[in-house]
Amino acid sequence: MSDPRYQQLFHYADHVTPYLRGELSHNELMQAPLGDDWLLSEHNNQELLHDIYAKLQLSHPEAGHAYWLNRTWTLLVWQPVYISFISIYGIHALPAMSTIAQQWRGDANFVAGFTLQDVPMHDGEPEELIKIAANELLPLFEDYRTQLDENVRIRPGFTKHVLADLLVMALLRLQDLHKDLPQEYIPQHAKRWLEAFGLSTKAMDSLHYDLVENKWLYVRTTCCMVYRCDGRNLCDNCPRAK
Numbered sequence: 001m002s003d004p005r006y007q008q009l010f011h012y013a014d015h016v017t018p019y020l021r022g023e024l025s026h027n028e029l030m031q032a033p034l035g036d037d038w039l040l041s042e043h044n045n046q047e048l049l050h051d052i053y054a055k056l057q058l059s060h061p062e063a064g065h066a067y068w069l070n071r072t073w074t075l076l077v078w079q080p081v082y083i084s085f086i087s088i089y090g091i092h093a094l095p096a097m098s099t100i101a102q103q104w105r106g107d108a109n110f111v112a113g114f115t116l117q118d119v120p121m122h123d124g125e126p127e128e129l130i131k132i133a134a135n136e137l138l139p140l141f142e143d144y145r146t147q148l149d150e151n152v153r154i155r156p157g158f159t160k161h162v163l164a165d166l167l168v169m170a171l172l173r174l175q176d177l178h179k180d181l182p183q184e185y186i187p188q189h190a191k192r193w194l195e196a197f198g199l200s201t202k203a204m205d206s207l208h209y210d211l212v213e214n215k216w217l218y219v220r221t222t223c224c225m226v227y228r229c230d231g232r233n234l235c236d237n238c239p240r241a242k
Contacts, residue, residue, distance in 0.1 A: 002118050005091045012090045013083060016173070019112040020082060025101070026118045039076070039102040039111070041140060049076075049144065050151045052104055052111070059109055060229045067225035069154060073162055074224065075111040076102075076144045077137075081163075083114065084133040085170045089177075093121040094129045098136040127192060134196035164203040165220045167193045169237075175215045183209065186216040206239075 006024050013020035039045050052075060056068045079102055087094045095116045103113035122132050141159070148154050168190050175181060187207055194201050206219045220237050227234045234241045 003093075003121055005093055005121060006095065006116065006118070008091050009083070009087055009095070012086050016082065016086060019110070020079065020086075021113045022083070023113075023115050024118045025115045037104045037106065038115075039104065039144075041099045041101065042143070044147070045144070046147045046150055048104060049148045051106070052076075053148070053152050055106055055109055062230055063225065063228040067228050069152065069158075070162065070222070070225050072148070072152075073145075073154065073159055074166070076148075077141055077163060078166060079111060079114050080137050080140065081166050081170050083116075084137065085173070087121075088126050088129045088133065089174055092126075092129075093123050094132055095119075095121050096136070097133060098140055100140070126189070130189075130192050130196045134193075134198075138197060160199055161222045163197065164194060164199045165218075165222055167197065167199070168203055168207065168218050169220070172216060172218055 002024060010022040010024075013022055037048070039048060049072075053068055053072045056063075056071050060067065080097055080100055083100070084094065084097060096119050099117045101115040102111050103115075104111050105113070122129060124132070141163070145154055145156065145159055171186060171190055171193065175186065187204060190204055190207065191201055194203060203221055206221055207216055208218075209215075210217050218237055219239055219241075220235075221239060223238055223240050224235065226232045227238075227240075
């Protein structure tokens with residue numbers, strides 16, 4: 001019998017955003033019944049990864065390589081990061097993240113939808129689960145990067161900066177769900193996530209507490225380059241907006 005927390009996780013994920021639509025798989029091999037538009041762990045995804053980049057290139061030719069690359073990488077990692085946060089802080093457990101499958105929706109230029117294996121979850125305190133999440137996601141992300149790098153040059157340093165921003169921004173979402181968090185909670189946990197993933201804690205320099213809104217705000221250390229797309233502007237938390 002499946003752990004009922006899986007359905008709780010899917011409910012919470014769908015509440016955060018309907019793009020996070022999850023399902024449970026009883027197929028341990030995660031083979032092709034999912035179809036060709038799925039990113040599968042421990043599989044050769046080179047063709048699909050190149051298609052994601054190429055579709056962005058075709059849809060926004062005016063934006064340039066910096067945008068196509070940043071957007072591609074963000075699309076690859078955003079779901080695993082958010083699912084990990086929702087699991088750890090929402091159900092106080094963590095599914096097997098190393099075997100996650102993600103769906104590429106070419107019609108929308110977006111990676112949305114995921115499948116998890118029906119295996120026992122990791123239990124523990126957040127500090128322990130954060131380390132487990134890092135141990136499972138880092139090899140997955142490096143596999144994405146090396147496969148994408150076969151066709152499109154993508155440096156490890158670049159991916160680390162984008163990941164650091166994504167981790168901190170995901171953590172800030174907790175403030176909307178838990179209004180009574182101690183003021184030091186966000187920076188303490190940001191440090192834990194960054195260190196667990198082997199990332200520089202310098203990103204924490206961009207965290208500041210807003211006394212008017214009574215919440216932590218963050219200015220990203222990287223620019224997503226979306227302003228290069230026709231009709232788009234700088235994001236509110238963009239470092240270029242300083």
